[in-house]
Each structure stands twice: as C-alpha cells, then as structure tokens.
Amino acid sequence: GAGVSQSPSNKVTEKGKDVELRCDPISGHTALYWYRQSLGQGLEFLIYFQGNSAPDKSGLPSDRFSAERTGGSVSTLTIQRTQQEDSAVYLCASSVGTGYGYTFGSGTRLTVV
C-alpha cells in the first residue's frame, strides 16, 4: 500500500480483556517495528521483525504482550489481560531494511478503563 496502515485507530477496552492491534506495512519493506508512546512521553521500543528472522522481543514489557508477523507482511500485536498502564498510542513502523529511517502508521490509541 501507499503507507503503513494500522487498525483500529481507537480502542477502548475494559481492564482484563485481551486486545489485538493490526499493522499492514508498506509493500516491500522487510523490517517492521512496534513502539508505544504514552501521553507526553517518548517512543518506547517493543518488538522488531526483519524478514524471516526470529523477532527481537527485548522491548516487550511483560509476557502479556506478544506479536507475530505472518508471511513477512501483516503484523498483529496482542495484549492479554489489559491493565490501565497499557493505555498508550501503539505505533507500527516499517522500513526498507535495518539502519534506514521509518515510515510510521497513524497509530492505535488504546484506552483501558
């Protein structure tokens, strides 16, 4: 596609529920990243996918967070048993490869009530 597409754009969920966030990167971009940004804060790295290599999950804050990337394209970030501190904007980005700048999606604003 023309850009990085994320869905949903907004998600309100009750504490304890599971949520799935989707990212469709730019076609041909081999690298895909998930970051989150809390209100007024910087970007926190979560996870990175590069081609068919094993993802780097070093930024995931707890085992409630997981992500997968199917067929080297679409990625899903899953948060189980959501907590209020999970409330943030979740940003997906893709790039042509390691060491290049990112194109970000418009983000998913997650609110846990």
Place this chain on the structure above:
Amino acid sequence: QKEVEQNSGPLSVPEGAIASLNCTYSDRGSQSFFWYRQYSGKSPELIMSIYSNGDKEDGRFTAQLNKASQYVSLLIRDSQPSDSATYLCAVNQGTGGFKTIFGAGTRLFVKA
C-alpha cells in the same frame, strides 16, 4: 545516562529565524541518525537521515553529525509557524544493531 538525550524545550523562535535543535547519544558504535517531526496528535514523520560526519542539507533543514562528540543537530532556516512541532532525534544501534532509539523530543514553537 539516557541513550539519546534532547533538551525538552520548549524552544521558541520568531518567524524567519534559525531554530537549532541538539541531541547527544551514548552508543559510540551508532551508525545511522535521524530526525523526525511529530505534530500534536500525529505520528512521527521522517525529515532527515544522516550517516556520516558533517552537514547534510535538504531545503530549509540541515542535519549535522559529529561522531567523535556523539552529537547530532538539526538547523531549521527561515522558521515558519508550520514548523511548530516536537522534533525527535533517533539513533540506530551500533554495528549489527537493528532498532532505533528515540530521544524524548524537543518542542519547537515558531512565533508569527
């Protein structure tokens, strides 16, 4: 010490002036450096990439890199009110690294 440090600002400059944004980083092996612009409520947008020491110019923007001092800067000439945003410095990890570490950003206000 934070990996990528920026002055949070806000930095306020009059329209037409030069805005100077600065950033230091801790990983001496870093190879790729970026500046992103983020308008309020929007996602970051890549505006400059720089990979070697010296200056790189693109329109009204100039990125400067000094690896010996572990310092990156962004100059915005002829600042416009539309340049008012948060500017994020980002540094790719050193050799073999894959993820980019972002600074917390500097808020810039350009007064008309």
